[in-house]
Amino acid sequence: MNASTRMNTRPQYLLWFCRLFVGLLFIFSGLIKANDPLGFGYKLQEYFEVFHTTFLNDYAAAISITICAAEIILGIALLLGYRAKQVSWGLLLLILFFTFLTFWSAAFDVVKSCGCFGDAIPLTPWQSFLKDIVLLVLIAFIFAKREYIRPLFLSAGLMNALMVIGVIFSFGVGIYTYNYLPFVDFLPYKVGSNLPENMRIPPGAPKDEYVITYTLKNKKSGESQKMTDKEYLKTEIWKDANWEIVGNPENKLVKKGYEPKIRDLIIADSQGTDYTSEIIENPYYNLVVVAYNLDNANVNGMGNINAIAVNAAEHYNVRTVLLTSNTTESAEAYRKKHKLSMEIFNADAVPLKSMVRANPGLLLLKNGTVINKWHFHTLPSYEELESKYLRQLK
Numbered sequence: 001m002n003a004s005t006r007m008n009t010r011p012q013y014l015l016w017f018c019r020l021f022v023g024l025l026f027i028f029s030g031l032i033k034a035n036d037p038l039g040f041g042y043k044l045q046e047y048f049e050v051f052h053t054t055f056l057n058d059y060a061a062a063i064s065i066t067i068c069a070a071e072i073i074l075g076i077a078l079l080l081g082y083r084a085k086q087v088s089w090g091l092l093l094l095i096l097f098f099t100f101l102t103f104w105s106a107a108f109d110v111v112k113s114c115g116c117f118g119d120a121i122p123l124t125p126w127q128s129f130l131k132d133i134v135l136l137v138l139i140a141f142i143f144a145k146r147e148y149i150r151p152l153f154l155s156a157g158l159m160n161a162l163m164v165i166g167v168i169f170s171f172g173v174g175i176y177t178y179n180y181l182p183f184v185d186f187l188p189y190k191v192g193s194n195l196p197e198n199m200r201i202p203p204g205a206p207k208d209e210y211v212i213t214y215t216l217k218n219k220k221s222g223e224s225q226k227m228t229d230k231e232y233l234k235t236e237i238w239k240d241a242n243w244e245i246v247g248n249p250e251n252k253l254v255k256k257g258y259e260p261k262i263r264d265l266i267i268a269d270s271q272g273t274d275y276t277s278e279i280i281e282n283p284y285y286n287l288v289v290v291a292y293n294l295d296n297a298n299v300n301g302m303g304n305i306n307a308i309a310v311n312a313a314e315h316y317n318v319r320t321v322l323l324t325s326n327t328t329e330s331a332e333a334y335r336k337k338h339k340l341s342m343e344i345f346n347a348d349a350v351p352l353k354s355m356v357r358a359n360p361g362l363l364l365l366k367n368g369t370v371i372n373k374w375h376f377h378t379l380p381s382y383e384e385l386e387s388k389y390l391r392q393l394k
Helices: 003-009 013-034 037-050 054-080 084-108 125-144 156-179 195-199 229-235 276-280 299-316 328-337 349-355 382-388
Strands: 209-218 224-228 243-255 285-290 319-324 343-346 361-366 369-375
Touching: 013 037, 013 054, 013 125, 013 156, 037 054, 037 156, 037 349, 054 084, 054 156, 084 125, 195 276, 209 229, 224 229, 285 299, 285 349, 299 319, 299 382, 319 328, 319 349, 328 343
Parallel strands: 285 319, 319 343
Antiparallel strands: 209 224, 209 243, 285 361, 361 369
């Protein structure tokens, strides 16, 4: 028996380990992102900004769903041993692409989080890059040994059927969550969250720690050196009149302090008056409509939300506010055009996109807690809202 035959017949434990590890991780990564394709799409838009390809912004959601599906499909195919040569090439090209992106993010500090595992497992750019390096090594081994990968089942019909199911499933998850809401909400505005609590910094919480670095120059010798603020005081070099600080001191974060889950939500009226506490801490049921961009908001969805708001206000005096990042002028013009019966406030687009993955979306709040939230495709009827929540007011 020659070496090639022995290689074909003996158990390839290392190859199987790599296949299982890479396959399962690709499926897991794809599913986590497919759970929230809009969120991953927002992350892609950050990369589009970095690489000056913002013309792709309108296609971010479609690209997001496709990338997530590709990860899941490649992971399933690797585990099944389906078309090993083509799948190995696909894995290698994809991981090379991901490794380049994460290295660029880390080296040039352009995208703070790669979104590899969505908001479920946030990674820093360097952590993402190291993860991709490990995957690159494993995939390179799989690629080198692709000749020895055999189909898990001998029946070609069964293998094809399993892959068809895998493809439908992979695209189906992303399409479903895009048109509805994530199966699991990992964001600080999820149902059951108390928003004031998520915005609060507890007493005594650690604060950010910085190191200040000075550049000093000797007036006589022309010698220059750098030292931190602590070294500057400890050496008492400031007493020597020959040394002077030149340029602006460098301020570098060395230790991150406590960071609340919600740190960027400010709700203001057209005059800039802060209404954040008044709106999110309302002790009664109140409806919060989120439309980060009114220009692209679904018109039918907004009309349905408005009908709910009108009935809730008429029968139960429920307050409804609309939060948007549009300018005051354009928001007011939109309100008049669509005859909206709700107050309009302004907030930054970033927290609005996190509140609900829909444009528009609807949140039901009470005493700062998110009681429920809906995509414009899954809005409750007024009767459903009344019977489940509002009737308790009487």
